[in-house]
Amino acid sequence: MAQNDLLTELATRPLCCDGAMGTQLLARGLKGGKCGMLWNVDRTSDVREIHEAYRSAGADLVTTNSFGGSRFTLDRHGLADRADELNRAAAEIARVPAGETGWVLGDVGPFGDFLQPLGETTPDQLRDIFRQQIEALLAGGADAILLETMSDPAEAVIGIEAAKACETSVPAIVTYAFQKTASGSFRTMMGTTVDEAIQRAADSGAQIIGANCGTRLNLNDYVELAKQIVAVAGHAYVMIQPNAGRPHTEDGRTVYDATPEQMAMTTSQLLSSGVRIVGGCCGTTAEHLVAISRALKSL
Numbered sequence: 433m434a435q436n437d438l439l440t441e442l443a444t445r446p447l448c449c450d451g452a453m454g455t456q457l458l459a460r461g462l463k464g465g466k467c468g469m470l471w472n473v474d475r476t477s478d479v480r481e482i483h484e485a486y487r488s489a490g491a492d493l494v495t496t497n498s499f500g501g502s503r504f505t506l507d508r509h510g511l512a513d514r515a516d517e518l519n520r521a522a523a524e525i526a527r528v529p530a531g532e533t534g535w536v537l538g539d540v541g542p543f544g545d546f547l548q549p550l551g552e553t554t555p556d557q558l559r560d561i562f563r564q565q566i567e568a569l570l571a572g573g574a575d576a577i578l579l580e581t582m583s584d585p586a587e588a589v590i591g592i593e594a595a596k597a598c599e600t601s602v603p604a605i606v607t608y609a610f611q612k613t614a615s616g617s618f619r620t621m622m623g624t625t626v627d628e629a630i631q632r633a634a635d636s637g638a639q640i641i642g643a644n645c646g647t648r649l650n651l652n653d654y655v656e657l658a659k660q661i662v663a664v665a666g667h668a669y670v671m672i673q674p675n676a677g678r679p680h681t682e683d684g685r686t687v688y689d690a691t692p693e694q695m696a697m698t699t700s701q702l703l704s705s706g707v708r709i710v711g712g713c714c715g716t717t718a719e720h721l722v723a724i725s726r727a728l729k730s731l
């Protein structure tokens with residue numbers, strides 16, 4: 433475990449989260465559509481090196497390689513029965529580079545389907561699916577649970593409830609993926625407004641709330657979005673993890689081309705808007721993280 437409580441530390445200073453995991457695994461040879469979580473046991477040194485690079489770049493928080501780690505999601509790869517092992521391994525790998533002065537965020541992504549009535553999964557089933565993943569992340573040494581890239585506040589709330597139901601009490605963090613609509617407002621893919629999404633997470637007891645990813649957002653959009661989140665987050669700390677700019681396609685590949693300098697500028701704007709944790713999502717690299725953490729520490 434980290435030496436200090438994450439929330440106590442946040443009361444004294446802003447913290448730097450890490451950068452992308454998925455795009456880094458792809459850069460190291462993970463084939464699209466394959467399960468990156470198998471690398472937690474088959475290619476542990478690659479995963480550890482990605483964490484170490486972010487940590488030396490200045491990240492205080494290390495996010496586990498477990499985004500698609502619910503047994504529901506793993507089932508698509510025929511790996512549902514290895515959920516405990518793969519999530520626990522994810523946290524154990526992150527624990528070493530995090531050390532006593534860093535915090536491990538146990539990463540939980542969306543389960544990848546709809547709750548009833550749109551889908552077949554009931555809230556109780558989903559709570560149980562999330563709880564299994566979260567227990568394994570905690571067993572591996574996670575200091576907090578990060579429910580990220582959320583679109584449906586009902587799913588986020590169930591994730592928070594699952595985290596709170598675990599034996600070890602750790603902070604629950606929720607970040608949503610917002611898009612910008614034609615009229616200029618921000619909504620999740622499910623059509624939920626910023627106010628509703630953030631309020632419901634706050635009411636359910638998430639101590640840190642914010643946004644990550646968001647495929648059609650440019651860096652200025654994240655700053656605008658952050659201001660709206662801060663306005664409704666109440667006592668919760670706000671965390672923003674932008675992609676490395678708005679992606680475009682080149683020769684069939686998705687390209688993120690924000691420079692480290694642009695990410696640093698955005699970081700300063702986010703912090704002065706009241707954001708307390710800044711990191712990076714898709715397309716961010718250790719070079720971006722150096723710039724983000726410098727901007728954060730020069731405050």
Ligand SMILES: [Zn+2]
Pocket residue numbers: 644645646675713714
């Ligand atoms: Zn992302």
